[in-house]
Amino acid sequence: MKLIIITFSFVFLLSATISARTFSDYINPNFTATYVQFIDSFGTFLLSYNKTFKAAIFNPGGQQTSFYLCVIHAASNSIIWSGNRDAPISDSGKMFLTLEGITIIDEGGKTKWSTPSLKSQVDRLVLTEMGNLVLLDKSNGSLWESFQNPTDTIVVGQRLPVGASLSSAGSDSDLSTGNYTLTITSSDAILQWYGQTYWKMSMDTKVYKNSDGVVEFMAINSTGFYLFGDGKSVYQLGLPLASFRIAKLDTSGHFTINSFSGTNLKQEFVGPGDECQTPLACGRAGLCTENTVSSTPVCSCPPDFHLGSGNSSGCVPNNRSYSLPVACKYSSVVSFFNIGYVEYFSTFYSDPVMYSGNLAACQNICSSNCSCLGIFFVNTSGSCYIVENVLGSIQSSNGGGRDMLGFIKAIVVASTTSNDNDSDENQRSQKGGFPVAVAVLLPILGFTILMAIVFLVWRKLTLSRMKEVKLGKNSPSSGDLDAFYIPGLPARFDYEELEEATDNFKTLIGSGGFGAVYKGVLPDKSFVAVKKIVNIGMQGKKDFCTEIAVIGNIHHVNLVKLKGFCAQGRHRLLVYEYMNRGSLDRNLFGGGPVLEWQERFDVALGTARGLAYLHSGCEQKVIHCDIKPENILLQDQFHAKISDFGLSKLLSPEQSGLFTTMRGTRGYLAPEWLTNSAITEKTDVYSFGMVLLELVSGRKNCYFRSRSHSIDDSNSGGRNSSASSTPGLVYFPLFALEMHEQGSYLELADPRLEARVTCEDVEKLVRIALCCVHEEPALRPNMVTVVGMLEGSTPLPHPRIESLNFLRFYGRRFTEASTVADENEFGSVMHQQSHSSASMPSDSLTGRFSYISSQNISGPR
Known part of the structure; x- marks a missing residue:
C-alpha cells in the first residue's frame, strides 16, 4: 500500500513539474496556465525564441488581487500588452488555450475575457521576437494578434493604423482603461482627455513635417517616431539609433518614447513637453505655473x-x-x-x-x-x-x-436651508432692516452711473477719432479692424501705446530691410522689441492682419515670438519678445567676449531646428529668404532664435523680385536668386551654410585682410592658395573648400579660440556647411537632415566637389575686385565704421563692386 502511495505521489509531482514548465516560442491547444502553477517563474508560461519577451499571468505592482494575461519585455520588465485589462482575475484564475482560442476564467468558472470567434481552429500560440502574441492555424495563417489589439503601448515592428488608439491604464498596478487616449487620424496623432485635445504630433516643436500625404499608420523604429502614408513619412521625430524602443501612453496622460540600453529604459521624448499642458497637472480647477528651476x-x-x-x-x-x-x-x-x-x-x-x-x-x-x-x-x-x-x-x-x-x-x-435664510433675516431685523430711503435712491443712482459710463465711452471714441485725423490717418481708430475677425490674430496695440512703451521710439536696437527696431517696456514691465515696418506694399489692413495671424501662430522655441502688432492708419508695427543678448553678428563679430565653441554649436543647432520647423513643421511652409547673423537673435545661455520669419509674405508682387536687403543679403544669397530659378526652402539651406562658416571662423565670409592682420602663414604651412596668401579681399568659403580638400580643418577655426576646439569639431561643421552651399539646390540637404547631422543621428555626408567649384570662380572675382580697389580706401572705410576687419559688414566691403551679374554669379557651367 505504501509503495502505491509513493508511486502515485511521484507521478503527480512529475506531471505537475511538466505542466509548470515555461515553454519557448510556442504552445499548442489544450494548455492551461495559472499564476500559482508558474509562480516560480513569476507567472511566465511562454518565452519568445531569444527570450526577449515573455507571456505571463502577472500581478503588476506586486499586489495580490488583480492578475492579467500580459506580454512583458523581459530585460526591462515593461508590460507592452495585456489581454484582460478591464477584467482582472484572482491568483487562482486560469488561462486556457483551446482549438477555439484563448479564454481567461476566474474562480467559480466565470469567463472574464476571450479572443473573438476565429475563422479556423488554432494550431499553436506563438510569441514572436517583436513581442507579438499570435494565434496560428495549421497553414501558419494568422488568426489573431496582440499587435492588432493594442492597449497603452506599441513597440518596434508594430503599427497603429488610422482609427486605432492607445488608452492609458488606471495606475501602475491597475491596468484597466484610463481616461487618456492617443488616436491616429488621417492627418495627425492626437492626445485627448474626455474628448478635450491637449497635444497634437503635428504641432509639437520637435516634430517635422516631411510631406502633405494622408496618414495611414503610426510606428516607431530604430531611427525615430513616425506617421506614415503612401509609403513615406508624413511627420517625423528623429531619435538616436536604438535597437529597442517602447512608446507608451502613461497613467498621467504623457505620451513617452523610451529606448532600452543595458539594464535601463532611457526617456527620449515626452508629449506634451510642457507639464502644465497635461489635463490634470494640478487637479480639477488647479492653477499650474511653469517651474523655471525644475520640470x-x-x-x-x-x-x-x-x-x-x-x-x-x-x-x-x-x-x-x-x-x-x-x-x-x-x-x-x-x-x-x-x-x-x-x-x-x-x-x-x-x-x-x-x-x-x-x-x-x-x-x-x-x-x-x-x-x-x-x-x-x-x-x-x-x-x-x-x-x-x-x-x-x-x-x-x-x-x-x-x-x-x-x-x-x-x-x-x-443644502442651504430655510433655517439659514431665517437666521439671515433675523440678523437684518436686529440691525434695523433695509432703509426705505436706500430702496428709493438705488434706481436713481444706478441710472446716473449708467449715463456717466455712456458719456465717458462716447468721449473716448470722439477723442480717438480726433487723434486719427491729427495723425493724418484715413480711417477711424481701429473700427475697420473691429469690422472683421481673423482667428489667431495676436494682441493688437494702439500706436500711442507703442509710442509710450518705446519712449517715443528712443532706443534703437537694430535695423534692416523691413525697418528699424526699438526697445520698449509694456505696462506689465515686460521688455519688447518694436519693429517699425517700412518697404511693404500698399496692402489693406485685412491683408496685412491675415499674414500677421499666420506669423503669430507659428510657435517654436527657436523662433522669436510675435507678441502683437499695430495696424493703425498708415502705421504698421510688430511687437516681438525682447532678446537680451542681441543679434549673432554683434556677439560673433563685435569686440565683446569671444563666443566659445560649444556656444557656437548651440547657436547652429538652434538655428537649424528653427529653420527645419519653418520648412517642415508649420501648417504652411515658410521660406525665410534672409537668413544671416543679423536675423539670428540670442537670449541667456546663447539660446538662438530666428527673427523676421514670414515677413517676405508682406511684400507686394512688385517688390517680390527684389533680392537685396528685403529679399536676401549679398554674401548669403544662393545662386538661384540671380538666375531666375525657382526659390525654395533650399535657398535658406544655402544661407544657413554660409552662416555656419562664419560661426567656424568668427569673421564675415568676405572680409578685407591687410598684411598686418592676415591669416598666419605659418599655419598654412607655406601653401599659396588663392584665398589665403594674397592680401586684400578674402572669400572665406573658398578657403574652407581648399582646407577641406587638404584635410586641414583647424586652420579654419577662429584663432581667438586657440586650443579650445578640436579638428573633429571643426570638420563636422565645415562638411555640413559645404553640403549646404552646393550650387545645385537638389544636392543640398533639407534642414531636418541638417539637424540630424548636427545632433549625430544622421551620418556626416561628403561634399560634392563638382558642385562647389563655383566657389573658386567667386573667389577669383573677389580677389580681382580687391586688387582694383585702393587698399587705403578700404582702410578709410574700416576706420569710419569703427570696427575691426573681422566685424565689417560684407555689404560695406563689396558695395563698391555692386553685385556680380546674373550671368556670372553661378560660375561657368
Whole structure:
C-alpha cells in the first residue's frame, strides 16, 4: 500500500513539474496556465525564441488581487500588452488555450475575457521576437494578434493604423482603461482627455513635417517616431539609433518614447513637453505655473478658490455657498468666478464657439449649456471658448498676448436651508432692516452711473477719432479692424501705446530691410522689441492682419515670438519678445567676449531646428529668404532664435523680385536668386551654410585682410592658395573648400579660440556647411537632415566637389575686385565704421563692386 502511495505521489509531482514548465516560442491547444502553477517563474508560461519577451499571468505592482494575461519585455520588465485589462482575475484564475482560442476564467468558472470567434481552429500560440502574441492555424495563417489589439503601448515592428488608439491604464498596478487616449487620424496623432485635445504630433516643436500625404499608420523604429502614408513619412521625430524602443501612453496622460540600453529604459521624448499642458497637472480647477528651476510645475488655486479637503483632487470655491457642478447635474442657479488672465490646454487645439462677441454673450452660451463648466474669453478678438463635461487644470498666463480671461461656473449649494435664510433675516431685523430711503435712491443712482459710463465711452471714441485725423490717418481708430475677425490674430496695440512703451521710439536696437527696431517696456514691465515696418506694399489692413495671424501662430522655441502688432492708419508695427543678448553678428563679430565653441554649436543647432520647423513643421511652409547673423537673435545661455520669419509674405508682387536687403543679403544669397530659378526652402539651406562658416571662423565670409592682420602663414604651412596668401579681399568659403580638400580643418577655426576646439569639431561643421552651399539646390540637404547631422543621428555626408567649384570662380572675382580697389580706401572705410576687419559688414566691403551679374554669379557651367 505504501509503495502505491509513493508511486502515485511521484507521478503527480512529475506531471505537475511538466505542466509548470515555461515553454519557448510556442504552445499548442489544450494548455492551461495559472499564476500559482508558474509562480516560480513569476507567472511566465511562454518565452519568445531569444527570450526577449515573455507571456505571463502577472500581478503588476506586486499586489495580490488583480492578475492579467500580459506580454512583458523581459530585460526591462515593461508590460507592452495585456489581454484582460478591464477584467482582472484572482491568483487562482486560469488561462486556457483551446482549438477555439484563448479564454481567461476566474474562480467559480466565470469567463472574464476571450479572443473573438476565429475563422479556423488554432494550431499553436506563438510569441514572436517583436513581442507579438499570435494565434496560428495549421497553414501558419494568422488568426489573431496582440499587435492588432493594442492597449497603452506599441513597440518596434508594430503599427497603429488610422482609427486605432492607445488608452492609458488606471495606475501602475491597475491596468484597466484610463481616461487618456492617443488616436491616429488621417492627418495627425492626437492626445485627448474626455474628448478635450491637449497635444497634437503635428504641432509639437520637435516634430517635422516631411510631406502633405494622408496618414495611414503610426510606428516607431530604430531611427525615430513616425506617421506614415503612401509609403513615406508624413511627420517625423528623429531619435538616436536604438535597437529597442517602447512608446507608451502613461497613467498621467504623457505620451513617452523610451529606448532600452543595458539594464535601463532611457526617456527620449515626452508629449506634451510642457507639464502644465497635461489635463490634470494640478487637479480639477488647479492653477499650474511653469517651474523655471525644475520640470515639476508649481500648483496653486485661482483667486477665491482653495485646495479641497478629503478625496477632492483640485480646488473649490472659498465661499461654501457655491460648489463646482457636475455636467448636466445641477440646479438652474449659476454664477461665474473670474479667475483672471489664464490659459486652458484645450483652447490651443479647438475652435471657439463664438468668434466675435462680448463677455456677456459668452457667459450666456455657457449658462444655457448644462454640460459647460467654464469659459475662456479673449478680450482682443471677442473669441469665446467653452469647457464641457469635465474641467481640468488651468494654466497661468505666460504673457503671450492672448489676453484670455477665465471664468469657472459654480452653482448655489442645494443644502442651504430655510433655517439659514431665517437666521439671515433675523440678523437684518436686529440691525434695523433695509432703509426705505436706500430702496428709493438705488434706481436713481444706478441710472446716473449708467449715463456717466455712456458719456465717458462716447468721449473716448470722439477723442480717438480726433487723434486719427491729427495723425493724418484715413480711417477711424481701429473700427475697420473691429469690422472683421481673423482667428489667431495676436494682441493688437494702439500706436500711442507703442509710442509710450518705446519712449517715443528712443532706443534703437537694430535695423534692416523691413525697418528699424526699438526697445520698449509694456505696462506689465515686460521688455519688447518694436519693429517699425517700412518697404511693404500698399496692402489693406485685412491683408496685412491675415499674414500677421499666420506669423503669430507659428510657435517654436527657436523662433522669436510675435507678441502683437499695430495696424493703425498708415502705421504698421510688430511687437516681438525682447532678446537680451542681441543679434549673432554683434556677439560673433563685435569686440565683446569671444563666443566659445560649444556656444557656437548651440547657436547652429538652434538655428537649424528653427529653420527645419519653418520648412517642415508649420501648417504652411515658410521660406525665410534672409537668413544671416543679423536675423539670428540670442537670449541667456546663447539660446538662438530666428527673427523676421514670414515677413517676405508682406511684400507686394512688385517688390517680390527684389533680392537685396528685403529679399536676401549679398554674401548669403544662393545662386538661384540671380538666375531666375525657382526659390525654395533650399535657398535658406544655402544661407544657413554660409552662416555656419562664419560661426567656424568668427569673421564675415568676405572680409578685407591687410598684411598686418592676415591669416598666419605659418599655419598654412607655406601653401599659396588663392584665398589665403594674397592680401586684400578674402572669400572665406573658398578657403574652407581648399582646407577641406587638404584635410586641414583647424586652420579654419577662429584663432581667438586657440586650443579650445578640436579638428573633429571643426570638420563636422565645415562638411555640413559645404553640403549646404552646393550650387545645385537638389544636392543640398533639407534642414531636418541638417539637424540630424548636427545632433549625430544622421551620418556626416561628403561634399560634392563638382558642385562647389563655383566657389573658386567667386573667389577669383573677389580677389580681382580687391586688387582694383585702393587698399587705403578700404582702410578709410574700416576706420569710419569703427570696427575691426573681422566685424565689417560684407555689404560695406563689396558695395563698391555692386553685385556680380546674373550671368556670372553661378560660375561657368
